[in-house]
Amino acid sequence: MTKEDVKEILTKYRTVAVVGASRDTAKDSHRVAEYLQTQGFCIIPVNPTAKKILGEKTYKSLLEMPVDVQKSLEIIDVFRPSSETPGIVEQAVKMKERFDRPYVIWMQLGIINEEAAEVAKEAGITVIMNRCMMAEHRKLFPNS
Secondary structure (H helix, E strand, O other): OOHHHHHHHHHHOOEEEEEOOOOOOOOHHHHHHHHHHHOOOEEEEEOOOOOEEOOEEOEOOHHHOOHHHHHHOOEEEEOOOHHHHHHHHHHHHHHHHHHOOOOEEEEOOOOOOHHHHHHHHHOOOEEEOOOOHHHHHHHHOOOO
16 A cells, blocks of 8 residues: 555545544544544444444444445444454445445554455455554645
8 A cells, every 4th residue: 555545545535434433532543533523534433332422423333324324434444453353344345235335444553454354355445454544644644
């Protein structure tokens, strides 16, 4: 994944499901989601124990979102342990088959699962692993 590829993704796609979003302001998933919101991204939190995060309705899982929300997703930003990514990718692949979305699975810093990445790629979903979406955005758009 080149710098130009990442820049194109961060420019072209603006609707992000944050899987593992937290209400805890000290957690990376909360800080990154909040940053993305301030940069004009539409964030859709996924957390089975919260009703709202950052003022947005929260969903228990990707597939429990209403169809209109599923159809809007462009990036799935994953803040769950690497061992949980196959299940998340499986849900994303089902959505891709139905709605030709999402376009990107973004596994945050420290999250690596080659098998899940391969499944996503085979379904036509771009995969970014072990990179922070906020850090990449700040590097590529330092004045925003």
